[in-house]
C-alpha cells in the first residue's frame with residue numbers, strides 16, 4: 001500500500017488537534033511555529049505553501065518535536081530562538097527564556113537620555129539579551145555582563161558575538177559583584193539586573209514548562225524570593241557613579257518590600273516602579289546622589 005503523503009495544512013490541523021487533546025495552551029500557534037522551524041519557513045510562508053508535501057525525513061523530525069512539546073518542553077527550547085527587543089537570540093536549556101517584560105529594563109536605560117559614554121553593569125545576564133540589546137542600540141557604551149553560571153555565559157557569548165558586540169561587552173563569571181572587583185574601575189552609570197526572584201515555596205505552583213525545564217538558578221531566590229534583590233540593593237551603591245541608577249526586575253508582589261529595602265539604605269532617591277503589560281509593578285528604578 002502506498003505511504004500517505006502529508007501536506008502542510010493537514011499536518012497543521014492534525015497537530016493542532018493533538019496539542020488540544022494534550023491541553024497545550026496555544027495549539028495552532030505552536031503547531032505553526034514548530035513546523036515553520038523544521039521547514040525553515042516563516043508562519044506566513046507556511047500559509048502560502050499549504051499544499052506543499054512534507055516528506056518522511058521531516059515527518060520523523062516533526063514527530064519528535066511534537067512529542068517533546070506534549071511533554072511540555074517550552075517552544076523556545078525546541079526552536080532555539082527567542083525574539084527580544086526585535087533582535088533574534090539563541091536560547092537553550094542552559095538559560096532562562098527571555099520574557100517580554102524584561103524589555104522594560106532596556107527601554108528604561110535607552111530612554112533615559114544619558115549623555116555621552118556610559119558604563120553599564122548587568123548582573124545575571126543569562127542568554128545576554130539585556131547587555132546585547134543595549135550594545136546594539138548604543139555602540140559607544142561599555143558593558144560588563146556577569147553570571148554565576150558558566151553555562152549561561154557560553155550562551156551569552158554566542159549571542160554577543162552573533163550580534164557583533166564582541167568588543168563592547170565583557171562577560172565575567174561569578175557571584176553578584178565578585179567578578180568586577182578584579183577590574184580597574186568598578187564604577188558604573190547603570191547597574192541592571194533581572195535576577196531570580198521566585199520564592200522557593202512556589203516551586204510546586206509553577207507550570208511544568210517552567211519548573212521542569214528552565215534553570216532553577218535563574219528562577220529561585222530563597223524563601224521570600226528576595227535573596228538576590230536584597231544583595232543587589234545593599235551593594236550597588238558601592239559600584240554606582242554619582243547620579244548612577246539601579247534598575248531591577250522584581251516579582252508580582254515584591255514592590256512594597258523592595259521599596260522598604262531601598263529606603264532602608266537611605267542613599268537611594270527617586271525610587272520609581274514601572275508597570276508591565278499586566279499593570280503589575282515589575283521594574284524598580286532608583287538613583288544614588
Ligand SMILES: C[S@@+](CC[C@H](N)C(=O)[O-])C[C@H]1O[C@@H](n2cnc3c(N)ncnc32)[C@H](O)[C@@H]1O
Pocket residue numbers: 095096097098099102123124125126127128129130146147148149152174175176194195196197217218219228
Ligand atoms: C532571571 S535570569 C535572567 C537572565 C537574563 N538576564 C534575562 O533577563 O533573560 C537570572 C540570571 O541570574 C543568574 N544568577 C543567579 N544567581 C546569581 C548570582 N548570585 N550572581 C550572578 N548571577 C546569578 C542566573 O544564572 C540567571 O542567568
